[in-house]
Amino acid sequence: xxxxxxxxxxxxxxxxxxxxxxxxxxxxxxxxxxxxxxxxxxxxxxxxxxxxxxxxxxxxxxxxxxxxxxxxxxxxxxxxxxxxxxxxxxxxxxxxxxxxxxxxxxxxxxxxxxxxxxxxxxxxxxxxxxxxxxxxxxxxxxxxxxxxxxxxxxxxxxxxxxxxxxxxxxxxxxxxxxxxxxxxxxxxxxxxxxxxxxxxxxxxxxxxxxxxxxxxxxxxxxxxxxxxxxxxxxxxxxxxxxxxxxxxxxxxxxxxxxxxxxxxxxxxxxxxxxxxxxxxxxxxxxxxxxxxxxxxxxxxxxxxxxxxxxxxxxxxxxxxxxxxxxx
Numbered sequence: 001x002x003x004x005x006x007x008x009x010x011x012x013x014x015x016x017x018x019x020x021x022x023x024x025x026x027x028x029x030x031x032x033x034x035x036x037x038x039x040x041x042x043x044x045x046x047x048x049x050x051x052x053x054x055x056x057x058x059x060x061x062x063x064x065x066x067x068x069x070x071x072x073x074x075x076x077x078x079x080x081x082x083x084x085x086x087x088x089x090x091x092x093x094x095x096x097x098x099x100x101x102x103x104x105x106x107x108x109x110x111x112x113x114x115x116x117x118x119x120x121x122x123x124x125x126x127x128x129x130x131x132x133x134x135x136x137x138x139x140x141x142x143x144x145x146x147x148x149x150x151x152x153x154x155x156x157x158x159x160x161x162x163x164x165x166x167x168x169x170x171x172x173x174x175x176x177x178x179x180x181x182x183x184x185x186x187x188x189x190x191x192x193x194x195x196x197x198x199x200x201x202x203x204x205x206x207x208x209x210x211x212x213x214x215x216x217x218x219x220x221x222x223x224x225x226x227x228x229x230x231x232x233x234x235x236x237x238x239x240x241x242x243x244x245x246x247x248x249x250x251x252x253x254x255x256x257x258x259x260x261x262x263x264x265x266x267x268x269x270x271x272x273x274x275x276x277x278x279x280x281x282x283x284x285x286x287x288x289x290x291x292x293x294x295x296x297x298x299x300x301x302x303x304x305x306x307x308x309x310x311x312x313x314x315x316x317x318x319x320x321x322x323x324x325x326x327x
Contacts, residue, residue, distance in 0.1 A: 003307045004075045008055030011083060015047025038098075039090045046086050046115065054078070054122055059305070062129055068301050070128040074121045082118035085111045165223045167209035174208065175199050184226050190215065259318045262310055266302060267295025269317070275324050279316045283308045 022040040026033055062069050069075065089111040097104035163178050171194055174181065185194045193211045212219035260269060260276075270277055284306045299317065303310035 002059060002075075002305055004079050005055045005059040007079055008051045008058065011079075012048050012051035012055060015043050015051065019043035019048055035094055035096075038093055042086065042090055046082075050119070051082070054082075057122075057126055061126060062301075062305060063297070068129075068304055069125050070132070071121075071125050072304065074125055078118050078121040078125075081114055081121070085115040085118060089115060163227045165208065165226055167207065167212070167219045167223070169208050171206050171208070171211065172199050181226060188217070188222065188225070259321055260299060260314060262298060262300040262314060264299050265295065266297050266299065269299070273317075273321050273324055276317045276320050279313065279320060282316075283313055 019040055022036055022043060026036050026040060029036075058069070058075060089108060092098075092104060092108040092111065095104065097108040163181065165174065165178075175194060182191075182194055185191060190211060193206070208223070209219045212222050266280065270280070280302070284302055297305075299313055300310050302308075303313045
C-alpha cells in the first residue's frame with residue numbers, strides 16, 4: 001500500500017479513538033457540551049470517516065480502474081493540509097474562536113477553508129482517475145493512447161466493415177470498436193459478459209480469452225466465427241499460431257531472455273517468468289495477485305501504487321529474469 005494511503009488510514013483510526021474519548025467525556029460532563037459536541041462530530045466525520053475513505057480510495061480506485069492517479073503529487077499535500085487544517089480548526093473552536101469577532105475567528109475560518117481545499121484535491125484526483133481523458137495501453141515497445149469514451153457511442157463504430165479480433169482484447173475494447181457484435185455474442189451465449197453494465201465495470205480488465213476459458217470455448221474458433229471466416233482445420237491451425245504470436249508480442253517480454261521494462265504488464269511477466277512473483281510479493285504484498293486489475297498493471301504502476309522506487313522493482317525483476325533466461 002502506498003505510504004500516504006496508509007497514513008490516511010492510520011490517521012483515521014487515531015481520530016476514531018480521540019473522537020470516542022470526546023464522546024465519553026460528553027456523557028460524563030455537563031460542562032462545555034456544545035463545544036465538545038462540535039469537536040466530537042468533526043473528529044468522527046472529517047477525521048475518522050473522511051480519512052478512511054481517502055486512504056481506501058487512493059489505494060483501491062486506481063487499481064480497479066487500471067489507471068494511475070493523474071496527480072500523485074497532490075496526495076501528500078492533501079494529507080498534510082487536511083490534518084493540519086482539521087486539528088487547528090478544532091483547537092481554535094475549543095478556544096472559543098467561533099464565538100469571537102476578532103482575529104481568532106478569521107483564523108478559524110481560514111483553517112476551515114483550507115480543509116475544504118484539501119478535500120477538493122481529493123475530488124480532482126479521483127474524478128480524473130475514474131473519468132480519464134485518455135487511457136494508455138502498452139503494446140510491445142510502443143505506447144498507444146486511446147481516447148476514453150463510452151463503450152456504446154455511435155461514433156465508436158469502426159469505419160471498416162472488417163472485424164479483427166485477438167484473444168488479448170478486452171470486452172470494452174471489442175464493444176468500443178465493434179458494437180455490432182453484440183448480437184453475435186448473444187448467439188454464442190455470451191450476452192451476460194457483454195452486457196453494458198459488465199462492460200462499464202470490468203470491461204477494461206476482462207479479455208476475450210478469459211471469457212472463452214470460463215465457458216470452455218476455444219477462443220480461436222470463437223474469433224473465427226465472430227469474424228465471419230470459414231476456416232478449415234489447416235487454416236484454423238495457422239490462425240491459432242498467428243494469434244499466439246500476437247499475444248507474445250503484447251507481453252513485452254520475449255522468450256529469448258529480454259529484460260523487463262517499466263511498461264511490462266505484470267500478468268504476462270509472471271506467465272513467462274513466474275519466479276519474479278517473489279519480487280512482486282516482497283514489495284507489493286501477496287494481496288496483489290487477487291486484485292482484478294493486477295494482470296493489466298505495469299511495473300511502473302505497481303511501483304507507484306505501493307510507494308516503491310520503480311528502479312528497485314525493475315532491477316530485482318531483471319536480476320531474476322537474467323538468472324532464468326535461456327542462454
